[in-house]
Amino acid sequence: MSRPRQPDENPHGVDLxxxxxxxxxxxxxxxxxxxxGEFAVTAELNPPDSANxxxxxxxxxVFDGWVDGINAVDASGANCHMSSMGIxxxxxxxxxxxIMQIACRDRNRIAIQGDVLGAAAMGVGNILCxxxxxxxxxDQPGAKxxxxxxxxxxxxxxxxxxxxxxxxxGRKLSTPPAVFLGAAINPFAPPYDFRPLRLxxxxxxxAQFVQSQYCFDVPMLGEYMKRVRDMxxxxxxxxxxxxxxxxxxxxARWIRSNVxxxxxxxxxxxxxEGAKNQKEEGKxxxxxxxxxxxxxxxVSGIHVMAYRQEEYVAEIVHESGVLKGRRPWTREPGPDDAxxxxxxxxxxxxxxxxxxxLVKDAAG
Amino acid sequence: xxxxxxxxxxxxxxxxxSLVRKARALLAYKPADVSPQRRVQRRYTMRxxxxxxxxxxxxxxxxxxxxxLTLHPVWNAIGYRRAEKPVKFVERHVKGFMFDCRMCGxxxxxxxxxxxxxxxxxxxxxxxxGGVRANGNCEVEPDMPCVWVKAWExxxxxxxxxxxxxxxxxxxxxxxxxxxxLRVTATAAAExxxxxxxx
Numbered sequence: 302m303s304r305p306r307q308p309d310e311n312p313h314g315v316d317l318x319x320x321x322x323x324x325x326x327x328x329x330x331x332x333x334x335x336x337x338g339e340f341a342v343t344a345e346l347n348p349p350d351s352a353n354x355x356x357x358x359x360x361x362x363v364f365d366g367w368v369d370g371i372n373a374v375d376a377s378g379a380n381c382h383m384s385s386m387g388i389x390x391x392x393x394x395x396x397x398x399x400i401m402q403i404a405c406r407d408r409n410r411i412a413i414q415g416d417v418l419g420a421a422a423m424g425v426g427n428i429l430c431x432x433x434x435x436x437x438x439x440d441q442p443g444a445k446x447x448x449x450x451x452x453x454x455x456x457x458x459x460x461x462x463x464x465x466x467x468x469x470x471g472r473k474l475s476t477p478p479a480v481f482l483g484a485a486i487n488p489f490a491p492p493y494d495f496r497p498l499r500l501x502x503x504x505x506x507x508a509q510f511v512q513s514q515y516c517f518d519v520p521m522l523g524e525y526m527k528r529v530r531d532m533x534x535x536x537x538x539x540x541x542x543x544x545x546x547x548x549x550x551x552x553a554r555w556i557r558s559n560v561x562x563x564x565x566x567x568x569x570x571x572x573x574e575g576a577k578n579q580k581e582e583g584k585x586x587x588x589x590x591x592x593x594x595x596x597x598x599x600v601s602g603i604h605v606m607a608y609r610q611e612e613y614v615a616e617i618v619h620e621s622g623v624l625k626g627r628r629p630w631t632r633e634p635g636p637d638d639a640x641x642x643x644x645x646x647x648x649x650x651x652x653x654x655x656x657x658x659l660v661k662d663a664a665g
Numbered sequence: 666x667x668x669x670x671x672x673x674x675x676x677x678x679x680x681x682x683s684l685v686r687k688a689r690a691l692l693a694y695k696p697a698d699v700s701p702q703r704r705v706q707r708r709y710t711m712r713x714x715x716x717x718x719x720x721x722x723x724x725x726x727x728x729x730x731x732x733x734l735t736l737h738p739v740w741n742a743i744g745y746r747r748a749e750k751p752v753k754f755v756e757r758h759v760k761g762f763m764f765d766c767r768m769c770g771x772x773x774x775x776x777x778x779x780x781x782x783x784x785x786x787x788x789x790x791x792x793x794x795g796g797v798r799a800n801g802n803c804e805v806e807p808d809m810p811c812v813w814v815k816a817w818e819x820x821x822x823x824x825x826x827x828x829x830x831x832x833x834x835x836x837x838x839x840x841x842x843x844x845x846x847l848r849v850t851a852t853a854a855a856e857x858x859x860x861x862x863x864x
Contacts, residue, residue, distance in 0.1 A: 406787075410835065432794045435786055435805040446787070453791035454835040469835075487795030492817040498830060499792045506791075506832045514795055561796030561804040 307630050309333055315396025315632070318424050318479075326463065326509065327481035329426020330398040330630060331370040335510060335539045340595065340623050341602030343370040343400060343512065343541060344614050346392075348382035357383070357391045360611060366631035367615045367624075370427060371397055372512075372604070375404040378560065379439025386416055393424040396632055400483060401425045404433030409449035410458065414468055417459055421478030429483040429512065430455040434561060453506045456484055460507030484508035486540075488525035489518060489564035497528040500538070510539040512604040517565045519593045526597050535599035542594045545606040546613055547583040550574040584613055591621040709810060712780070715763050719779035719819035726775065730853075733846060737854040745847055753844040770840035770848065776828035778819025783836075785812040790833040793817075 309330040311317040318328035325332050334341050344364050349356035364371055373388035385401050392399040401420050403413060417428065432452040436444045450458065458469050459482055466477040484503045488496050500511065516522050522542065529535060547553045547565075550573040557565045569586065576582030594600055603623060605614050618624060715722060740748050753768075760766035760781075764774060767783035773790065774781060782790045786805035793813035796804030801814045820829040840848070 432787055432789060434796065437805050448787045448789075449838075450835045451787065451789045451791050452794075453832055457832060458835075485795060490793070490795055490797040491799065491801045491811070492793065492797075492814045495792065495813075495817045502792060502830060502832055561798075562794075564799065 307633075309630055310396070316394055316424060318426065321479070325481075327426040327479050329370075329481055331400065331427050332481040332509075334369050334629075335601055339627060340625065341369045341539070341541060342367065342605065342618055342623060342629070343372060343602065344368040344605045344607070344611070345372040345374060346388065347608060347611060348374055348377075348385075348388060350382055352383075354391050357388055358395065361392060361395070361397055362632070363611050364614060366628055367618045368605070369398065369602075369629045370400045372400045372402060372429065375402040375431070375433070376407060376439070377402075377434070379406065379434045379436045379441070379444075381440060386420065389420055389425050390423055396630075398427070398630070399425055400427040400429050402429045402431055403455065404431045405448050405450045405452065405455055406433030406436065406446055409447055410469055413450065413455065414458065414462065417462060417478050417480070418474070421480055425480065427481045427483060427510075428459060429485065430459065430508075431485050438561060452484060453502060456482060456503060456506040456508055481509055482507050483510045483512060485514070486511045487514040487562050488522055489514060489516070490562050493525075496525060497532060497534070500529060500534055501532060504534060504538050508538055510541060510601075512541045513543045515543050515545055515563050515565075515606065516590060516594060517563075517569050519590060519597075521564070522594065523597060526599050530599050539601040540599060541602040541604045542597075542600055543604045543606055544587055544590050544594065544617075545608065546580075546587040546610055546617065547573060548610065549579040549583065584617060587617055588621045591617070591623060595621070595623055709765075711763055712765050712784070713810070713815065715779045716815045716819040717822075720822045720824065722779050723775060723823045723825065730846075730849065733850045734853050734857075737850060740847065740850065745851055749844055749847060752847055753842075756844050756846050768842050769836055770843040770845055771836060772845035772849070773833060775823075775825070776820075776831055776833070777813075778816040778821070778823060778829060780812050780816035780819050782812060782816065788836070789813065790836065792829075 309319060311319050319330070319333070321328050322333070325336065331341060331343070344367075346357070346360050346364075349360065361371060371392060373385040373392065374382070375385040376382060385403070389399045389401045403416065405413070408416070420428065430452050432448070436442055436446045459478070459480065461467060461469065462474060463477050463480060463482075466474045468474065484506075486496070486500055486503070490496075500508075503511065513522075526535075526540075529540070547556070547569070550570050553565050553570045553573055556563050557570075572586060573579050573582055591603055594603065605617060607614050607617070757766065757768055760768075760772075764779065764781040765784050766772075766781055769783050777790075782788065786803065787794055789812075793811055794804065797811045797814060798804065798807070801811055803809045803811050816829065820826050
């Protein structure tokens with residue numbers, strides 16, 4: 302008895318990595334989809350402020366069947382939440398394909414290299430290397446910023462671990478971490494002419510896919526992409542453009558002035574302000590941007606960041622039609638799961654089999 | 666746990682982050698321009714001058730490094746270890762004045778347009794982060810021009826303007842507070858010797 306096998310799933314168990322393919326550096330689903338040339342969709346999981354695994358599963362369940370990878374953020378915006386390592390541990394157990402983010406803000410090179418090994422051993426196939434926001438942006442501005450590595454040297458470190466099978470110090474690894482390496486780009490912050498060169502630098506350091514910051518200014522992205530194409534970078538790296546719905550004009554203004562690195566043009570704020578239902582309009586705007594972005598040459602996918610509006614991700618992905626009828630992996634209960642559920646009451650009622658109790662029963 | 670035991674934030678429905686932010690204003694005196702990284706100075710005049718004159722400084726440093734290398738026998742005679750202290754003293758003050766040097770001991774000013782990357786609050790050595798403000802200022806210190814925006818400007822002026830594209834190794838923290846000038850000289854001298862031996 303086995304449940305229907307889905308594309309990109311290991312027949313021996315959903316939590317097991319896929320068979321390695323030639324030319325692939327990871328054994329995960331996201332890399333397969335990108336290398337097949339399909340338009341990929343990734344989303345960001347809002348990390349819970351709790352020690353309850355169920356919270357993570359509930360938040361991941363809304364993405365079921367709509368995304369190819371789930372970003373487990375590492376204290377984004379320097380706000381403390383459940384760690385990306387913890388979220389990845391939970392998600393990989395259930396067969397999801399997480400993208401583990403590592404920010405250089407909180408850990409030094411010793412901790413990070415250890416985490417990379419641990420993550421790869423758990424079955425994390427994708428790692429996104431970030432510098433991380435400054436601690437001043439978060440809820441604990443008194444914390445010590447570490448920044449031992451930066452995103453570039455982090456990429457290079459993980460690449461060295463994977464390809465040369467050794468730590469930064471040169472010590473050998475017996476099993477290298479098979480991971481698909483990602484990085485972040487922000488085409489919307491100065492110095493604008495340096496940004497494409499910086500992407501080239503990240504690719505040289507080991508980036509295989511990149512996710513961009515929120516895109517609200519498509520012409521600006523177009524210009525950036527043109528330069529990136531001219532440099533031939535789209536052949537060396539998959540570019541996923543970050544998009545997301547804005548809840549209202551007020552949120553847009555707040556994000557613009559409080560979240561570092563997000564560029565929101567006045568026209569977007571004006572459009573939201575003029576709408577009757579601002580939340581609906583924010584979603585519409587997001588879909589419009591996706592429709593424009595997917596036509597740009599060299600864009601291999603989108604990364605949906607719907608902070609606190611995760612339930613809209615499915616709708617946005619569906620209405621923009623980026624999947625073209627493709628259905629990404631979903632978690633489906635198998636027949637054995639139903640069996641367990643049926644027997645659940647019985648399992649709970651099973652008489653105690655502790656030796657002491659057995660003796661007591663026999664005597665009494 | 667009774668309802669009154671719950672943290673304040675949970676009861677009133679506000680987030681912990683907003684409480685912290687509110688409390689920050691009420692804390693004891695805190696100067697306006699502090700940052701997690703120790704701040705050397707408030708004005709960026711000299712730092713910006715160095716970036717504007719990056720081409721001249723590049724030319725000057727090349728000559729200066731040559732002089733240091735020709736002095737290699739002298740350093741050897743004194744002993745690099747003994748020379749370290751006075752040279753470090755001069756280096757700290759000259760570079761401190763011109764670039765707000767943080768004495769990381771692994772100077773890469775020549776590949777960063779004469780803008781010291783250790784002044785970046787995130788100490789990035791490979792380019793600007795994504796948080797640069799639209800006016801080109803730093804995300805962490807709003808009144809400081811981004812070190813990497815300046816580095817890019819400075820690099821454009823230099824003869825070797827592609828050096829900024831090289832991927833830099835992470836900082837070796839064990840070399841902090843040591844003289845970069847002497848290290849560069851010693852390495853160059855060793856290389857020269859090696860080349861001579863193989864030739």
